[in-house]
Amino acid sequence: MSSETSEAPDKTPPKPARAEPPHYHGHRQRLRERFRSAGAAALGDYELLELVLFAAQPRRDMKPLAKALLKRFGSFAEVIHAPETLLREIDGIGEACIDQLKLIAAAATRVTRGELKHRTLLSSWNEVIDYCRTSMAFADKEQFRILFLDKRNQLISDEVQQTGTVDHTPVYPREVMKRALELSATAIILVHNHPSGDPTPSQADVRMTKSIVDIAGPLGITVHDHIIVGRNGHASLKGMKLM
Template identity: 50%
Template sequence: MREKLTSAGSAALHDYELLELYLFRSIPRRDVKPIAKALIAKFGDLGGVTTAPLEQLTQMKGISEKTAAELKLIQALSERLAREQVIGKPVISSWSALVGYCRTALQYERTEQFRVLFLDRKNRLIADEVLGRGTIDHAPVYPREVVKRALAHEASALILVHNHPSGDATPSQTDIDMTRTLAEVCQPFDIVLHDHLVIARENTASFKTLGLI
């Protein structure tokens, strides 16, 4: 499989084979193919495996706390690499990379998370903060707290991002009402709300594209 990976690239390998190669480094002297297949079967795909909670990973046969932590390292590296593609860069010219970063961070989250991307006058990303964590279908959002953080960062514009663990990226009426309220609160401070992205497992909805902003 190593030869196949180096000669033909990762596309030539199944998800479980890539996972098998990774696990072999953490679990030596053991056939890890059944473990890799069991993980994919349980969590759906590589993304599901690496974003699964530690306690769920260690419940799997053959997965120690050490191995589970190393699997979580993949998630951390993926998020860091995606962030490096957008931080300090104009979001308009790197929009696909920005959406990719948001999806990497949120598409596998099991509860709602509300994040705000803060932009400077040149629309460069200067900060990304989680300002709300919630349940399977709700994360509390406080518009005045968003504005407070924007002023602290001296941000000129914002992009809101939250996820729908249900799998449906369609904005809810609550999402729409909250976004409009936040846009109104931002106006007196000359802070522009560029977009609100809703991340689901398979797709992403943009308020701007949908004509909601």
Template identity: 55%
Template sequence: MKSLPSPETKAKPHYQGHRQRLKDRFASAGAAAFADYELLELFLFQIVPRTDTKPLAKALLEKFGCLSAIFGAPDHLLKDVKGVGDSVIHAFKLHHALYSRALQKEIHGKCVLQSWQQVIDYCGFTMSDEMREQLRVLYLDQKNQIICDEIQQTGTVNHTPIYPREVMKRGFEVGASALILVHNHPSGDPTPSRDDIDLTLKIQRIGTDLGIKLHDHIIIGKGKHCSFKALGII
């Protein structure tokens, strides 16, 4: 009778050697030498043991299009991808939260008008992949430093309610001298609608009367944004 191979002679799964080779290449060449799916593979190594993670990485990129969309995707859409479980979702959410917090810290304690690109980076990362429209308000003190940064309203896929009275009421509560409005367009196109423009001008008028300056209204799209100030609307 033919004897079974000993544990030492059993072939190792191909992905075991692949994992170490990928880690070694990352250590020597850095992220610039990697395709997006390879970086995602490396990330998934920490969460999914003893499994070839390349198919999962490629499936996620095929579904969501880019890395930032994966990490910001809602749970129910992530679960549609075979191989994504609670541990993977938790890791994505944690990564997204950590990076959002890091970007947030970059703009707090600084004059936002002198750190404009950092403001755009922060708002873009935290809002561009949201499936519903959100209104974020950055309330500023006399030095144009952030006093309060909050999501004030969450709406539907193509509309979020903006209530000028609530915007200004909160401004008085926190002692704001100025504010910046930010909302996202889940469609990806940051072009302002007529309603966006009319509401912005209304808030600007009310703010002027109450001594709270509206510096800008930013619309976040997919990889791009629109500034009402840059467009000459305000």
């Protein structure tokens, strides 16, 4: 008989291996730290988009989606202003991401609009252009907008009068004047967008502008300009001596 004592097998279950955090967790923290220390100018468009989308998807690597959005639409501004129907065509995007993008677009418009409040618009022309481009340049349909001004050329109201198709918006000069009189405006700035991206005015744009000027004059209302905005810039009919 053996003198060795047999030991009972250890039935304690092994401890599970500690799960490694997903690789993008460290990436998120590094990206946030770069944003805090160096500012937005130090980040590429796709990195800024990642930061925006982090809130919508807290447990997912957002770099592939950010790059896919930029590949499809071209730039940060074009992504946040892209139509929701087109955004939904991007693989991997969800409603939370779309909501986050639209929130950023709305915030950008609200900020630029706020900068115009209580300003003399004719002395803040660059801000007027920035606001018009932020609000309309990336829309997929034509919009006709009017900035109504008081006698000090400060903004009374900013209104989209008509929304049309991809290349046409019906504009009714008498309706424009009716609204100006309702608001007691003494001047207006006409604005519309070209979804094609090219802001070059068409002959129809020139004719419509002249018809509004002709009606406005006898009513004591000045038409300061007609601005056309697009992804590729803007055009001023007054600057081009077309009105």
